[in-house]
Amino acid sequence: MSYHDAMDDYDLPELTAQEVHERVEDWLRRLDDLFARIRRWAAAHGLAMKDGEPRPMLEERMERVGEPARAQPTLVLRSGEGAEVSIKPKALWVIGANGRVDVLSRKNGVYVLIDRAEPLEPPQWILRKVGAGGDGRAFDPELLAEMV
Numbered sequence: 001m002s003y004h005d006a007m008d009d010y011d012l013p014e015l016t017a018q019e020v021h022e023r024v025e026d027w028l029r030r031l032d033d034l035f036a037r038i039r040r041w042a043a044a045h046g047l048a049m050k051d052g053e054p055r056p057m058l059e060e061r062m063e064r065v066g067e068p069a070r071a072q073p074t075l076v077l078r079s080g081e082g083a084e085v086s087i088k089p090k091a092l093w094v095i096g097a098n099g100r101v102d103v104l105s106r107k108n109g110v111y112v113l114i115d116r117a118e119p120l121e122p123p124q125w126i127l128r129k130v131g132a133g134g135d136g137r138a139f140d141p142e143l144l145a146e147m148v
Contacts, residue, residue, distance in 0.1 A: 017065035023119060024057070024067060027092040027099055030115065030123050034101070035073055038087065041141030047148060048078040052086060059093055079148040083107045103127070105147035113139055 015023070042049050052074030062069070072089040083106060090100040090112075097114035098121075104110055110130040117124040127143055128136030137143065 015061060015065070017067065020061050020065045020067050023092060024062065024070060026120050027057075028070060028072070030099065031073055031089055031101070034113075034123070034125065035075055035087070038075060038077070038141050038144065041144070042077050045145070046080070048080075050076050050078075052076050052088065055089055057089070057092070059091060061093055077144065077148055083148045085144060085147045087113075098123075103144075103147070108147045111147070 039049060054071035055074055056069055057072045058069035061067075074089070075087045077085045077087070085106075086102075086104040088102050088104070090102050092099045094100045094114070098117050098119055099115045101113040102110065103113055108129075111127055112130060113125055113127050114136075115123045116126050125139035126136040127139045128134070
């Protein structure tokens with residue numbers, strides 16, 4: 001059974017403390033890489049950026065095995081006209097994905113950025129507009145141009 005099948009059936013396999021730790025570390029690395037990509041794109045397009053308040057990460061699986069709470073980065077992008085996009089991690093363990101990041105655009109509404117990769121594999125970020133249906137689009141920071 002694949003990871004996504006297991007998640008779809010709500011059949012979450014138990015993880016050891018070491019496995020949870022590795023997944024948390026991987027999630028934080030993926031977030032750092034994602035945010036670095038977004039920062040490079042935003043800088044090249046003249047958008048103002050600021051780090052938002054870090055979001056605490058202490059999910060149920062972490063609590064079960066004694067993994068300490070962690071801080072997740074957040075980012076706010078702002079255009080010269082004042083349009084703003086907030087990028088905030090939501091959770092690592094979500095049904096049907098290997099993590100979720102919320103993208104909130106004052107101009108265009110709410111999006112979710114999910115990683116469709118298997119755990120500990122290179123990320124496959126997909127951007128979906130909430131309520132729009134469909135499979136979403138492979139994420140490229142250029143998609144943020146529609147939101148700011």
